[in-house]
Amino acid sequence: MSRTNQFGHIARGQRIIGACLSRRPSQAAAMAPTAQVVLIIVAGLIAFAVLFRDEIRRRLQDLRNVTFPGGSADLTGNEAMAQIEAQKRAPEAETLPVPTAQPDPSPPQLPAPSVVFEPIESDLRRRIETSIPGNLTVQMAWAVRLAAQAQVERDHEMTYRLIFGSQIAALKVLNVRSPITVALAREFYLKTAVQHHPDVFKPTDFEPWADYLLTRGLVVVEKQPVDDDTLVALAPLGRDFLMFMTGRGLSENKIY
Incomplete structure (x- = not known):
């Protein structure tokens, strides 16, 4: 100065x-x-x-990384790159673990006691028995449904953690216009993700951007291998994911 x-x-x-x-x-x-x-x-x-x-x-122009107790924040755009890599490694929707069949004829054992699970199990058992007294078949059906619902919501939470705003926008388009061709989906990618964030998304990165939606079961394609004329549709799980976001009050305006 x-x-x-x-x-x-x-x-x-x-x-x-x-x-x-x-x-x-x-x-x-x-x-x-x-x-x-x-x-x-x-x-x-x-x-x-x-x-x-x-x-x-x-000083603000020189600021690139903020470190604080318990973590740090990257302000250079590398965080977006890390999120893209995490999407590539994201697993398919998981299934709940169940006991495997044993080769010996001994009867199945009850789950081991757990101070974490037992209060929840007792509450679920009480509510099911109160709502459906006596009918064990219907009680079992509702118990399985509650377990399935918990698994789906857990998967939705994992999906939301890594999904980009442009991918949510694509799901909303498919919710209205589904199905569309891969060529139209690619055009949407270029006009949203690439045009608004060229430092993060490249025109050649459409496949990994779209693969995350496929891997997490949010969209489906009519055939494999995929070409520009292949139809893409919003999967039932993708529609449920949008409803999950609305019900939880989650923002659709995520970064990128």
């Missing part, structure tokens, strides 16, 4: 402080001591920002 500019900034800072403190005696007397102190502090902060705004601007 040149000496002339520095003196100019100092003068402006002095004028700001003077303007804040040059109240009429009646106004100053009417202010509580705490309010006067707050006013002086605010005036000082404003003056500091004016005096050193060029230096602050340079």
Whole structure:
């Protein structure tokens, strides 16, 4: 900062402080001591920002990574690249573990006691028996349905954690226009993801962008191998994912 500019900034800072403190005696007397102190502090902060705004601007431009207790935030765009790589490694929708058949004829054993699961199990058992007394077949059917619902919601949470905003927008388009051709899906990708975020998405990256939606079971294609004329449709799981977002109040305007 040149000496002339520095003196100019100092003068402006002095004028700001003077303007804040040059109240009429009646106004100053009417202010509580705490309010006067707050006013002086605010005036000082404003003056500091004016005096050193060029230096602050340079420091902000140099900022690339923020580290804080328990984690860090990457501000360079590498976080988006990491999310793309995580999407490539994302597994298909998982299935709930169940006991495997044993070769010996011994009867199946009850689950091992668990201080974590037992309160939930007791509550579910009580609610099912209260709603459907006596009918074990129907009770079993509802128990299985509750387990399936919990699995689907868990998968939706995992999907939402990694999905991009442009992919959510694509699901919403498919919800209205499904099915569409792969060529139209590619055009949508170019006009949204690539056009708005060219530093993250390249025209040649359509396949991995679309594969995440396929891998997570949100969309389906009519045939394999896929070509430009292949039809793409929103899967029932994809429609349920959109309903899940609405029901949970999750934002569809995610980054990228």
